[in-house]
Amino acid sequence: MKILVVEDQDRLGRFLLQGLSECAYTVSWVRTCTAASDSLVETHYDVIVLDLGLPDGDGLDLLKRWRQSGFKEPVLILSARDGVQDRVKGLDLGADDYLPKPFSLEELLARVRSLVRRQSTVKQVVLEHAGIKLDLLSHTVQVNGAPVDLTSREYALLEVFMQNQGRILPRTLISEKIWASHFDVDTNLLDVYMSRLRSKLETQGKPIFKTVRGVGYQLM
Template structure:
């Protein structure tokens, strides 16, 4: 499980990263809004632990920005702001949980496990968008009720987009998911697979389904 820690206090950030790594999580620690944006654009995370008082902005504004952009990762706010109104504001903006400082590490871990269980429980087995229907259990795809034949890699690529409709996915993120490594994104292999998906879906639909974001990646529209 990949965890992103957004915390400007160096000692606390390093402590959380080490504690999570020792418990078999893959933890990344960043100390600012800018670093958090970059980290989340580069790859996806299973849970984000977010401090609010960051040196280059407010964590609530950052969270609001993420939700508007379509990022749906579970977020646990970890903040010294412990007033009831602060907790309400955080949850209203889009946080999934709120833990005030000072805190117990074991409680933090328990709350993270709860978010992970909740995330696993709500994962849909059927993904749909613009007439496209993908069944994760039967591994089938239909377009407006008609079956579409996809290779295993095309299926995996389409699944990523259907799980993130409207979200701009970077070439690096897509390549990590499909090829399970930092694939050389300068090659045209990803573009070849995108062309195949477009041919199979956009032609019958008669309208664009994917948008190319130059220099960044692709978006399901």
Template structure:
């Protein structure tokens, strides 16, 4: 499981990273909004632990930005702001849980496990978007109720976009998910698969399905 910790206090950040790493989590620790944006653009995370008082911005604004941009990763706010209204605001903005400082590491771990269980239990088996229907169990794709043939690689590629509609996915993130390794950003292999997928979807639909974001990646419209 991959965890992103956004915490500007060095001592606490290192402590959390060590505590979670010892429990077999893969942990990335960053200390600013800018670093958090970059980390989340590069790859996905199973849970994000977010502090609110960051040196280059407010964590709540960062969370609003993520949610409006289509990021649906579970977020646990970890903050010294412990008033009831602070917790209500954090949850209303889009947090999945809220834990006040000071805190118990065991409680933090328990809440993270709860978020992970909740995330896995509600995972949809059928994804639908703009006339496209992708069934994760039968591994089939339908376009306006008509079946279309896709390869296993094309299915995996489409699944990533269907799970993140409207979100700009970087070439690195897509390559990690599809090939389980970092591919050179200059390779045209991803472009070849995107071209094939576009031909199978955009032609029958008669409209653009994917947007190319030059120098970054692709977006499912």
């Protein structure tokens, strides 16, 4: 399980890094809003532990942008702001849990385990979006009820997008998930597969994928 800790206080950051690592979690620790957003683009995390008072912005504003951009990772807020209205605002903006400071490591770990369990129980077997239905068990795809024949690579590519609906995915991230190493992939190969996928899925003339120049692609 991968956990991203966003905390600018050195002592607390090291405490969280050590405590979570000792429980066999893979932990990344960053100190700013910018570094946190960069980390989310580069890697999928199972849980994000987010402080609100960060040196380059407010954690609540960061959380709001994440949710608007399509990031669905569970977020546990850690904050000295322990008023009822602060907790309500954090949860309304998309946080999954809120733990006021100071806190015990035991309670933090229990809440992290709860978020991980919750995520594992809500994983879908069938993913649906814009008339596309992808069955993870049978490895079949339908568009508006009609079966679509995809190669294994095309299916894997579509699955990446269906698991990240609405999220802008960088080319490097897509390539790393589809090929063993994106360094071995010709720069045009991803474009070729995207073209094939579009021709098979965009049968009604309505665009499904958006090309974000200089970045990657997005399933709209």
